[in-house]
Amino acid sequence: MAEKHVVIDVGDGAALPRKRDRGLFNAWWIALIGALSIITYLCITRPDPYWRVLKFLPDGILVTFQVTILSILLALVLGLFTGLGRISKNRVINLIASTYVEVVRGIPLLVQLFYIYFALGQVFANLPDSNALFIFLKNMPPLVAAVIAMGICYGAYMGEVFRAGIESIDHGQTEAARSLGFSRTQTMFYVILPQAWRTILPPVGNEFIALLKDSSLVSILAVSDILRRGREFASVTFNYFETYTMVALVYLVITLLLSKVVSTMEERLNYYERR
Amino acid sequence: MSAAEKIISIHNASKFFGSLKALYNVSLDIHTGEKVVIIGPSGSGKSTLLRSINRLETIDQGTITVDGKNIDAPGSDINALRMEMGMVFQSFNLFPHKTVLENLTMAPIKLKKIPRGQAEEQAMALLKKVGIEEKSGVYPVQLSGGQKQRVAIARALAMSPKIMLFDEPTSALDPEMIGEVLDVMVTLAKEGMTMAVVTHEMGFAREVADRIVFMDQGEILEIGTPEHFFERPEHPRLKKFLSQIL
Numbered sequence: 358m359a360e361k362h363v364v365i366d367v368g369d370g371a372a373l374p375r376k377r378d379r380g381l382f383n384a385w386w387i388a389l390i391g392a393l394s395i396i397t398y399l400c401i402t403r404p405d406p407y408w409r410v411l412k413f414l415p416d417g418i419l420v421t422f423q424v425t426i427l428s429i430l431l432a433l434v435l436g437l438f439t440g441l442g443r444i445s446k447n448r449v450i451n452l453i454a455s456t457y458v459e460v461v462r463g464i465p466l467l468v469q470l471f472y473i474y475f476a477l478g479q480v481f482a483n484l485p486d487s488n489a490l491f492i493f494l495k496n497m498p499p500l501v502a503a504v505i506a507m508g509i510c511y512g513a514y515m516g517e518v519f520r521a522g523i524e525s526i527d528h529g530q531t532e533a534a535r536s537l538g539f540s541r542t543q544t545m546f547y548v549i550l551p552q553a554w555r556t557i558l559p560p561v562g563n564e565f566i567a568l569l570k571d572s573s574l575v576s577i578l579a580v581s582d583i584l585r586r587g588r589e590f591a592s593v594t595f596n597y598f599e600t601y602t603m604v605a606l607v608y609l610v611i612t613l614l615l616s617k618v619v620s621t622m623e624e625r626l627n628y629y630e631r632r
Numbered sequence: 633m634s635a636a637e638k639i640i641s642i643h644n645a646s647k648f649f650g651s652l653k654a655l656y657n658v659s660l661d662i663h664t665g666e667k668v669v670i671i672g673p674s675g676s677g678k679s680t681l682l683r684s685i686n687r688l689e690t691i692d693q694g695t696i697t698v699d700g701k702n703i704d705a706p707g708s709d710i711n712a713l714r715m716e717m718g719m720v721f722q723s724f725n726l727f728p729h730k731t732v733l734e735n736l737t738m739a740p741i742k743l744k745k746i747p748r749g750q751a752e753e754q755a756m757a758l759l760k761k762v763g764i765e766e767k768s769g770v771y772p773v774q775l776s777g778g779q780k781q782r783v784a785i786a787r788a789l790a791m792s793p794k795i796m797l798f799d800e801p802t803s804a805l806d807p808e809m810i811g812e813v814l815d816v817m818v819t820l821a822k823e824g825m826t827m828a829v830v831t832h833e834m835g836f837a838r839e840v841a842d843r844i845v846f847m848d849q850g851e852i853l854e855i856g857t858p859e860h861f862f863e864r865p866e867h868p869r870l871k872k873f874l875s876q877i878l
């Protein structure tokens with residue numbers, strides 16, 4: 358049997374703590390306990406402004422999660438189709454998927470956000486009020502624009518993750534399923550993807566964390582995420598140092614906790630390999 | 633045998649990989665209930681022939697009909713045809729994310745819409761038949777090679793195929809496990825299953841085959857009964873092959 362060598366390019370997600378990697382594992386604890394201690398210390402010793410900032414942020418945390426989760430869902434759907442398109446033997450489909458990946462990867466996320474919200478927004482503004490879709494597009498809420506932009510952007514990266522995951526499964530699996538009478542699609546959904554998840558999930562988890570961090574960009578579109586809430590607070594109180602210290606710490610705690618969730622899920626996924 | 637219907641009919645089949653003739657002008661009929669053993673040196677096209685029968689490979693020239701239907705005809709439902717053919721691979725290819733029982737029930741439930749309870753009952757009967765019922769709840773990773781291959785045979789049988797195709801089912805096994813798999817195949821043969829078997833196990837060929845097919849460089853060079861093959865082989869390359877392998 359041919360040896361499979363699978364490398365999935367991991368983006369800039371948070372480090373996943375693994376027990377076998379003592380260095381990272383310990384760094385994870387140090388960072389988490391350190392961040393929580395500093396937050397607690399600051400809020401107790403100087404409740405004004407630190408405690409006030411912290412109380413001001415939860416609405417933003419909710420929005421950040423909202424944007425992140427909606428975007429990742431869109432990205433997963435786009436990523437699945439893109440990944441399937443990239444391995445498709447149909448040249449047209451393959452070309453469309455590959456072009457999407459190339460184009461999106463070549464344009465900074467911030468530019469894509471501006472493009473969808475401001476550039477397309479201007480085009481949509483001239484649409485007639487003839488149907489519900491046009492009316493929606495004309496008044497597209499910034500959050501929707503943000504989710505679309507981030508979903509499209511991360512969908513391209515996710516496409517590569519799906520492709521690598523699908524290609525990591527031995528071809529014999531496909532042959533066994535097809536020889537039983539499963540169609541191509543059934544083979545993909547019953548046999549290949551359930552196994553590919555093990556390869557796909559860790560990078561998806563990393564992308565989720567990277568996306569959560571990148572979602573701070575949407576604060577520019579007046580979406581009230583964590584960063585935007587911080588900006589609002591600072592612009593009134595002029596406590597820039599204190600506010601952004603708190604904002605940074607909150608992001609850090611969230612990503613640290615999420616990375617733990619991801620690595621736990623990853624371990625669970627290996628159930629059928631345990632002897 | 634002459635009265636039996638042809639379940640598989642291969643007519644002048646050729647398959648090229650670039651300039652390489654993996655199959656060249658191969659013609660072979662397999663009748664219902666017949667056991668055909670295909671032998672030949674490595675790279676002679678045995679796997680390609682077997683895989684062409686259920687269209688894991690598509691032939692470039694010639695025709696293959698299964699149960700009277702041309703598998704390459706534009707309107708042919710290859711998935712339905714494949715359900716009538718069980719295939720057993722050298723490398724088992726069990727579904728690692730499914731338990732042994734689920735490996736057997738998945739296709740009948742999803743493809744034949746057989747109720748789960750009934751599918752599981754049938755699956756347990758098949759596992760018992762291949763002598764591995766106590767492993768129904770485990771994942772394939774926990775099985776030995778011989779056990780895996782027996783499960784793979786049972787998985788194929790779970791679709792109640794009309795013919796079973798075996799591609800070197802014992803070649804990946806440790807020597808001490810070959811017997812347990814061959815035993816299952818012999819039992820299957822005695823029950824009247826139509827079988828096409830690629831193997832290097834000459835003992836099996838001698839015991840089970842109605843006809844043996846010798847392939848070399850993509851061509852069928854000789855077809856005959858075991859007696860003919862082992863007592864009076866004709867083609868010089870077959871003689872050479874047998875002298876090396878026996």
Ligand SMILES: Nc1ncnc2c1ncn2[C@@H]1O[C@H](COP(=O)(O)OP(=O)(O)O)[C@@H](O)[C@H]1O
Binds near residue numbers: 672676679
């Ligand atoms: N997918 C493929 N691409 C290119 N060459 C192939 C492919 N599959 C098989 N071959 C070649 O076709 C010939 C016949 O292969 P195969 O049918 O596997 O032989 P056997 O099973 O008798 O060992 C060999 O020379 C092999 O290298």
Ligand SMILES: [Mg+2]
Binds near residue numbers: 678679800
């Ligand atoms: Mg072979």
